[in-house]
Amino acid sequence: MTAAPCCPGRGRAAGLRTAGGTVPEIDADPLGRERAHLAASRAALRAMREDVEALDIKDVTANWVNALVLGSQIEERIKALADLSHTPLFFGRLDYLHAPGAELAEGAEGENFYIGRRHVHDADGDPMVIDWRAPVSQPFYRASRKDPMDIGRRRRFGYTGGELTAYEDEHLTDPSEAARTSKLLQAEIERPRVGPMRDIVATIQPEQDEIVRSGLSGTVCVQGGPGTGKTAVGLHRVAYLLYAHRERLARTGTLVIGPNRSFLHYIEQVLPALGELEVKQATVGDLVAHVEVKGEDDAAAAVVKGDARMAGVLRRAVRSHVTMPTEPVMVVRGSRRWRVPAYELDEIVRELLDRDIRYGAARDALPQRIAHAVLVRMEQAGEAPDDRVQDAVARNAAVKAAVKAIWPAVDPAKLVLRLLSDADFLAEHADGVLTADEQKAILWAKPARSVKSATWSPSDAVLIDEAADLVSRTHSLGHVVLDEAQDLSPMQYRAVGRRCSTGSATVLGDLAQGTTPWATRNWDEALAHLGKADAVVEELTAGFRVPREVIAYASRLLPSISPGLAPVSSVRENPGSLDVREATDLDVEVLAACVESLRHEGSTGLIAADARVPVLADALHAAGLPFLAPGEETTAESRLTLVPASLAKGLEYDYVVLDEPAAIVDGEPDERTGLRRLYVALTRAVSGLTVLHAAPLPEQLG
Numbered sequence: 001m002t003a004a005p006c007c008p009g010r011g012r013a014a015g016l017r018t019a020g021g022t023v024p025e026i027d028a029d030p031l032g033r034e035r036a037h038l039a040a041s042r043a044a045l046r047a048m049r050e051d052v053e054a055l056d057i058k059d060v061t062a063n064w065v066n067a068l069v070l071g072s073q074i075e076e077r078i079k080a081l082a083d084l085s086h087t088p089l090f091f092g093r094l095d096y097l098h099a100p101g102a103e104l105a106e107g108a109e110g111e112n113f114y115i116g117r118r119h120v121h122d123a124d125g126d127p128m129v130i131d132w133r134a135p136v137s138q139p140f141y142r143a144s145r146k147d148p149m150d151i152g153r154r155r156r157f158g159y160t161g162g163e164l165t166a167y168e169d170e171h172l173t174d175p176s177e178a179a180r181t182s183k184l185l186q187a188e189i190e191r192p193r194v195g196p197m198r199d200i201v202a203t204i205q206p207e208q209d210e211i212v213r214s215g216l217s218g219t220v221c222v223q224g225g226p227g228t229g230k231t232a233v234g235l236h237r238v239a240y241l242l243y244a245h246r247e248r249l250a251r252t253g254t255l256v257i258g259p260n261r262s263f264l265h266y267i268e269q270v271l272p273a274l275g276e277l278e279v280k281q282a283t284v285g286d287l288v289a290h291v292e293v294k295g296e297d298d299a300a301a302a303v304v305k306g307d308a309r310m311a312g313v314l315r316r317a318v319r320s321h322v323t324m325p326t327e328p329v330m331v332v333r334g335s336r337r338w339r340v341p342a343y344e345l346d347e348i349v350r351e352l353l354d355r356d357i358r359y360g361a362a363r364d365a366l367p368q369r370i371a372h373a374v375l376v377r378m379e380q381a382g383e384a385p386d387d388r389v390q391d392a393v394a395r396n397a398a399v400k401a402a403v404k405a406i407w408p409a410v411d412p413a414k415l416v417l418r419l420l421s422d423a424d425f426l427a428e429h430a431d432g433v434l435t436a437d438e439q440k441a442i443l444w445a446k447p448a449r450s451v452k453s454a455t456w457s458p459s460d461a462v463l464i465d466e467a468a469d470l471v472s473r474t475h476s477l478g479h480v481v482l483d484e485a486q487d488l489s490p491m492q493y494r495a496v497g498r499r500c501s502t503g504s505a506t507v508l509g510d511l512a513q514g515t516t517p518w519a520t521r522n523w524d525e526a527l528a529h530l531g532k533a534d535a536v537v538e539e540l541t542a543g544f545r546v547p548r549e550v551i552a553y554a555s556r557l558l559p560s561i562s563p564g565l566a567p568v569s570s571v572r573e574n575p576g577s578l579d580v581r582e583a584t585d586l587d588v589e590v591l592a593a594c595v596e597s598l599r600h601e602g603s604t605g606l607i608a609a610d611a612r613v614p615v616l617a618d619a620l621h622a623a624g625l626p627f628l629a630p631g632e633e634t635t636a637e638s639r640l641t642l643v644p645a646s647l648a649k650g651l652e653y654d655y656v657v658l659d660e661p662a663a664i665v666d667g668e669p670d671e672r673t674g675l676r677r678l679y680v681a682l683t684r685a686v687s688g689l690t691v692l693h694a695a696p697l698p699e700q701l702g
């Protein structure tokens with residue numbers, strides 16, 4: 001074994017150098033040296049924090065607003081420099097054969113780098129720990145025997161309760177060393193789950209790392225079966241992009257979109273643990289919250305409302321507000337009258353329509369265009385009007401009245417309200433686009449009186465968002481991560497696409513887990529709706545969550561729910577347990593199975609059809625078994641969560657007790673959606689799955 005260096009995070013490789021090469025030094029206490037480096041790094045981090053805490057901003061802030069801003073920035077920085085006892089400062093070490101970048105320099109000597117969650121430097125500014133996102137850290141994730149990337153040794157560290165207790169070396173350039181799976185890596189993958197999702201920086205796999213480190217300019221779409229790390233990869237990609245393009249993204253903003261609040265709670269601590277506190281999280285519903293959603297559509301209406309053709313209908317409806325001018329505009333200034341004839345106004349309006357700018361932008365431009373026509377006349381008459389005159393004419397009452405008549409303001413919510421309430425208005429804009437039946441499907445049985453009183457549905461809010469964007473451009477962020485994308489309708493994809501029209505996106509999903517009537521059939525179509533047709537589609541197939549036997553059982557459903565998709569291949573060595581039992585007294589046996597699961601370490605999820613949840617909640621109460629709702633943080637005292645099948649997506653539990661599969665299938669409008677819901681429920685377990693049924697199991701599982 002080569003010697004571990006004494007302390008520096010970046011230093012020359014230890015060992016005696018001779019003319020013939022390096023003679024390894026015998027190191028009596030390598031673990032002790034690594035612990036010393038950990039202690040020194042912690043002290044350095046403390047010193048960095050104290051430096052920030054000691055900053056005196058009195059002299060540099062000219063006023064209290066600046067002081068406030070700077071003060072809060074400093075506070076954030078102090079927070080980011082916190083030494084979290086449960087997250088080790090570094091988890092790996094790379095011993096480069098040459099100083100990076102100096103491969104070609106004669107006599108270049110190796111350097112060592114400790115890889116961790118954040119950068120730590122000593123009093124001289126020399127790095128003690130290198131951020132996992134730095135280019136120098138990349139070989140930690142990617143170097144292999146085939147391509148060692150100039151790494152002589154890769155070391156992984158093992159921790160027990162914050163203590164550095166083990167390490168494991170790979171000598172990638174040593175042909176006599178056999179390739180083997182890392183025990184520390186395996187232990188990390190197999191670690192029981194308690195509490196919210198955690199980061200995977202110490203164990204990102206090469207194929208995941210390629211996605212994490214892909215450039216900011218491109219959109220990446222990741223198709224992957226349950227537990228292949230899509231969510232983890234998406235979150236680490238934002239963290240990486242924030243590191244590599246901090247300034248740009250701080251200006252433009254980043255956003256993670258998830259399917260519901262419980263899911264967002266589950267993932268919300270991953271980015272802060274990586275030192276990223278600024279990334280916003282939202283559901284699609286949050287993005288389009290123009291009105292209060294009070295109702296639900298039936299599937300037929302929702303499918304039509306979510307169809308991309310609705311964008312065409314809305315566009316026609318918005319533009320229908322433009323009335324071609326038939327009257328001239330007469331502007332009186334002093335003793336003179338200036339007349340812009342109708343045919344000239346007509347030309348101006350046509351030109352604005354042809355330019356295809358937003359309705360609102362064109363409306364803002366129209367008074368200036370009319371004023372310009374007046375100014376041309378003034379000049380022809382020998383006057384010399386300047387910009388101020390043009391502005392004054394644009395604000396003239398006659399011009400204002402003309403604009404109001406030709407290009408009136410459009411309120412997006414009122415427009416959608418009218419489309420859904422007024423059959424003639426809808427027909428006028430939907431004919432040739434939607435069939436008569438489709439129009440009927442989306443018309444409200446009882447027309448709404450006002451925006452406030454209307455029973456808006458989630459898909460109506462998306463229509464309003466589309467209309468709002470036709471009126472004025474939606475602000476685009478720098479990067480958006482869209483998780484569980486397979487469930488979005490084309491209109492929802494468009495709504496998300498507007499939020500990254502000048503930025504890029506990471507789209508994560510699994511076609512086999514689509515449970516909406518409009519679920520994505522293929523990624524190319526979805527990406528086109530998102531406005532990112534040139535995105536690269538990557539596939540992840542290695543499963544980190546579900547044990548082999550359990551994923552094999554769940555994969556029996558694949559031919560029926562997503563023919564052609566390859567099953568996930570589990571990388572977990574622990575075979576896990578699968579127990580499928582017929583119950584004579586379902587409720588009693590389900591409770592017993594929960595109690596049994598809770599005997600193990602980690603979390604237990606009881607997943608049941610939504611309709612069964614109240615009954616099971618009562619039974620749990622009666623039995624005195626405390627339980628949580630999805631997304632609520634599990635604690636040592638409370639490790640059981642009762643999960644309605646509709647909220648199970650994206651979540652995971654060590655042990656899952658699955659109640660009555662047939663009820664889960666029957667809870668959906670059609671069999672395929674039901675089986676997909678069941679597939680999601682069957683793939684939430686990390687260590688063991690118990691399926692209990694009183695009704696026959698779906699034949700596909702047989």
Ligand SMILES: Nc1ncnc2c1ncn2[C@@H]1O[C@H](COP(=O)(O)OP(=O)(O)OP(=O)(O)O)[C@@H](O)[C@H]1O
Pocket residue numbers: 188189198199200203204205208224225226227228229230231232233510513544545649650651652
């Ligand atoms: N490289 C890795 N090392 C260790 N754990 C990993 C790795 N990749 C993923 N995991 C873990 O596997 C589990 C599943 O990951 P994740 O939730 O990201 O999968 P997913 O593909 O989004 O699943 P689903 O399709 O069910 O939403 C998580 O606990 C995650 O931390």
